[in-house]
Amino acid sequence: DAKTTQPPSMDCAEGRAANLPCNHSTISGNEYVYWYRQIHSQGPQYIIHGLKNNETNEMASLIITEDRKSSTLILPHATLRDTAVYYCIVRLNTDKLIFGTGTRLQVFP
Amino acid sequence: NAGVTQTPKFRVLKTGQSMTLLCAQDMNHEYMYWYRQDPGMGLRLIHYSVGEGTTAKGEVPDGYNVSRLKKQNFLLGLESAAPSQTSVYFCASSYTTGFGQPQHFGDGTRLSIL
Numbered sequence: 001d002a003k004t005t006q007p008p009s010m011d012c013a014e015g016r017a018a019n020l021p022c023n024h025s026t027i028s029g030n031e032y033v034y035w036y037r038q039i040h041s042q043g044p045q046y047i048i049h050g051l052k053n054n055e056t057n058e059m060a061s062l063i064i065t066e067d068r069k070s071s072t073l074i075l076p077h078a079t080l081r082d083t084a085v086y087y088c089i090v091r092l093n094t095d096k097l098i099f100g101t102g103t104r105l106q107v108f109p
Numbered sequence: 110n111a112g113v114t115q116t117p118k119f120r121v122l123k124t125g126q127s128m129t130l131l132c133a134q135d136m137n138h139e140y141m142y143w144y145r146q147d148p149g150m151g152l153r154l155i156h157y158s159v160g161e162g163t164t165a166k167g168e169v170p171d172g173y174n175v176s177r178l179k180k181q182n183f184l185l186g187l188e189s190a191a192p193s194q195t196s197v198y199f200c201a202s203s204y205t206t207g208f209g210q211p212q213h214f215g216d217g218t219r220l221s222i223l
Contacts, residue, residue: 034211041217042216042217043113043199043201043214043215043216043217044152044199044201044212044214045214046211046212046213049211087151096154096157096167096168097152097154097212098151098154098168099144099151099152099153100151101149101150101151102151
């Protein structure tokens, strides 16, 4: 079973920041939080991951709460091409990723 | 810069037929994976490999076999296809199993079993 909880869908206006929440209240100390996205009919795309500290790369920022029970993926300036299903995944103590149903982000003009 | 390439992209089979899906990666990754994705669901792990010559079962292995004879290739076989195996199949690879190694995915094979 997926160890994360995400809202099924969200909307965001183009050019605005998209903030996608994820709850992972049972996360253990050595588990990372990963974010992937899947644009329609394509393979999943890695976005970002983190353990404790906030992370930023060219695609997004990841904010992890101090107790690590939740996190937020931030797309600072959403575009229409960011419309996708976003998966928040807690990495198990193996190499297996377990995908839930994710959040369907719709960016509108 | 090919990354992960899956062959074929589409296939239609009749029940009972067999086929092999090919996954090739050019990133010198040790780990490779096969997932399936059904409508409205996330990906589920079928089999994976931690290196050349080794394979292991994932979440939904029944009805599938795999082989990793070369480091760069990971084959998924359906010996006797069933309608329940109609799905989109994704292959992925990663450098190691260590934390912090993201998986890179191919664009999928869409398989229909009639």
